[in-house]
Each structure stands twice: as structure tokens, then as C-alpha cells.
Amino acid sequence: MSRWIRAFGAFCYDFVIGDDWRVAVAVIAAMAMTYGVAAASIPAWWVLPAAVVIVLPMSLWRQVRTRRQRSSGQ
Amino acid sequence: MSSGALFLAVFLACVVEAVEALTIVLAAGTSRDWRSAITGVIAGVMVLAVIVVVLGPAVTAIPLGGLRLVVGGLLLIFGLQWLRKAILRASGLKALHNEEAIFATELIAARAAPVDRRGVVADWYSFTLSFKGVVLEGLEVVFIALTFGANQRNIPLAAVAALAAVVLVAGVGVAVRAPLARVPENTMKFVVGIMLTSFGIFWGGEGAGAVWPGADAALLGVVPAVAVFALVLVVVLRRATAESSAPGPAGGGAVRS
Numbered sequence: 001m002s003r004w005i006r007a008f009g010a011f012c013y014d015f016v017i018g019d020d021w022r023v024a025v026a027v028i029a030a031m032a033m034t035y036g037v038a039a040a041s042i043p044a045w046w047v048l049p050a051a052v053v054i055v056l057p058m059s060l061w062r063q064v065r066t067r068r069q070r071s072s073g074q
Numbered sequence: 075m076s077s078g079a080l081f082l083a084v085f086l087a088c089v090v091e092a093v094e095a096l097t098i099v100l101a102a103g104t105s106r107d108w109r110s111a112i113t114g115v116i117a118g119v120m121v122l123a124v125i126v127v128v129l130g131p132a133v134t135a136i137p138l139g140g141l142r143l144v145v146g147g148l149l150l151i152f153g154l155q156w157l158r159k160a161i162l163r164a165s166g167l168k169a170l171h172n173e174e175a176i177f178a179t180e181l182i183a184a185r186a187a188p189v190d191r192r193g194v195v196a197d198w199y200s201f202t203l204s205f206k207g208v209v210l211e212g213l214e215v216v217f218i219a220l221t222f223g224a225n226q227r228n229i230p231l232a233a234v235a236a237l238a239a240v241v242l243v244a245g246v247g248v249a250v251r252a253p254l255a256r257v258p259e260n261t262m263k264f265v266v267g268i269m270l271t272s273f274g275i276f277w278g279g280e281g282a283g284a285v286w287p288g289a290d291a292a293l294l295g296v297v298p299a300v301a302v303f304a305l306v307l308v309v310v311l312r313r314a315t316a317e318s319s320a321p322g323p324a325g326g327g328a329v330r331s
């Protein structure tokens with residue numbers, strides 16, 4: 001049973017979060033920041049787009065770097 | 075805009091996933107036993123239907139603010155995952171999705187597996203291969219249809235879009251009886267990634283308390299902005315790849331995700 005639960009958890013993790021957990025962490029942090037900024041009565045719509053502009057290239061860059069390291073290691 | 079985008083996103087995502095599931099079912103059916111493969115498809119569709127019937131009303135019962143916070147966040151994480159893979163494929167850093175190559179791989183594996191009868195299923199391998207293919211590919215569609223449908227308070231439209239895509243792909247698949255390699259899957263995945271990310275940004279922001287300038291009309295700016303940004307990243311990555319001394323693109327291999 002516990003093996004089944006663990007497998008289901010691993011599937012859910014892979015399904016939603018995928019290869020780069022940092023993206024999920026960054027999105028949650030950006031949403032918390034949106035909430036905080038909006039609660040201070042400051043326009044907060046820009047926070048998530050800004051997070052995407054930072055997070056997506058960083059995640060891609062990590063992938064490129066990993067690929068290069070693998071290539072040079074061969 | 076929103077209803078059209080809802081239909082388009084669910085329809086495209088469903089076409090892509092249905093094409094992938096079709097390849098797996100075709101491999102199981104043509105190489106082993108059609109009846110077991112089709113039984114697997116029916117069982118898989120029934121599991122997906124149960125998930126929709128259970129989760130659909132539960133998701134729509136959540137107040138819109140909370141729903142957009144949770145679902146918007148999930149959609150953004152999920153969408154960035156799709157978009158990331160689509161950008162890597164478009165820039166040559168990840169193998170393009172190739173249905174013919176996947177079909178060939180599945181065919182070899184299916185032919186090598188022993189025949190095993192279990193209960194009313196004549197060939198357990200064909201059954202499980204088809205079942206897993208339909209459930210795993212279908213889960214992504216269910217996720218997209220439920221999140222988009224619930225946020226728009228229009229799950230029936232999402233269901234119609236998903237059903238239309240399945241009927242279309244199944245119809246063409248029956249007529250052609252071969253993997254649908256000509257479907258521009260990689261481009262469609264790119265578009266779906268843009269839609270998921272854009273709507274994740276919009277609903278996630280709203281759920282967290284942000285007020286978008288122009289309300290729903292802001293989507294008319296967010297979707298093209300995400301598309302342009304993704305295309306710019308493709309160009310930058312292509313140049314970086316060309317300039318680096320690393321070996322060429324990883325194209326030609328068979329990938330599933």
C-alpha cells in the first residue's frame with residue numbers, strides 16, 4: 001500500500017512539477033509576492049509576468065548547461 | 075476571447091495527446107491483438123470519465139477566487155513545463171516528437187513480449203499498453219479541460235472541445251491505420267504551452283489578488299506577449315547552440331513527453 005502511495009506521489013510530482021522543481025518554487029513565491037503587493041494596495045498584475053521572464057530563461061539555461069557538461073564529459 | 079481560447083487550448087491539447095495515444099494503441103493492435111487493445115482503450119476511457127465525473131463537480135464547487143489561486147498556480151507551473159519542453163524542441167536541444175519513431179519502438183517491444191491471457195482479456199500486454207497509453211495521455215487533457223473549464227465556469231464547452239478532438243483523431247486513425255506523423259504536433263504543443271502559461275499568469279494573478287488593467291481584455295496582451303517571449307527564447311537558444319562546440323541537434327529520436 002505504502003509503495004502504491006509513493007508511486008502515486010511520484011507520478012503526481014512528475015505530472016505537475018516535472019523536470020525542474022525550481023520553476024514550481026518560483027511560481028509559488030511569485031504568487032505569494034503578488035498577494036503581498038496587492039494587499040498593500042499597489043498594482044500587482046506585473047509580478048507573475050516578471051517571474052516568468054526571469055524563471056523560464058533560467059530554467060532553459062540550466063538545461064543547456066547540463067547538456068553542454070554531458071557533451072564535454074563524453 | 076476566453077471561450078474561444080478555452081476551446082482552442084483544450085482542442086489542441088487533446089488532439090496532441092490523442093495522436094500520442096493512437097500511436098500506442100496502433101502498435102498494440104497491429105502487432106498483437108486488436109480486441110485486447112480496444113478493450114484497453116475502453117477501460118482507459120472509462121477511468122478518465124470517472125475522474126471527470128468525480129473531480130468536475132468538486133472543482134466547480136470551489137469559490138472562484140480560491141479556484142483561480144490554486145488552479146492558476148498549478149496551470150502556470152504545468153504550462154511552464156510544456157512551454158519549456160516546446161522551446162527546447164524548437165531550438166533543437168530536445169528531440170522532436172516523432173510518431174513514426176515511437177511507433178517503431180513500441181512495435182519492437184510489443185512483438186518481443188510473451189502472450190499472457192488473463193480473464194476475458196486474450197492478450198494482457200496489448201490491453202495494458204493501450205490502457206496505460208489512453209490513461210496517461212488522457213490525464214493531461216482532463217487536467218487542462220477541468221482547469222480551463224472550471225475557471226471559465228464552462229466545463230461543458232471544454233468537454234465538447236475534448237470530445238471533438240478525440241472523435242477527429244480516432245476517425246482519421248481508423249481511416250489511415252497508421253501513426254498520424256503529419257500532424258504538426260510540435261507546433262501544437264508550442265501553442266498549448268503558450269496558452270497554459272498565459273492563462274496561468276492571468277488566473278494565478280487574479281487569484282492572488284492582482285487586478286489586471288482592462289480586466290479580461292488583458293489576455294489580449296498576455297497571450298501575444300508570452301508567444302513573442304517564447305519565440306525570442308527559441309531564437310536565442312538556436313544561436314547559442316549554433317555557436318557552441320556541442321554536437322548538433324538531438325533530432326530523430328523517439329520521445330514521449
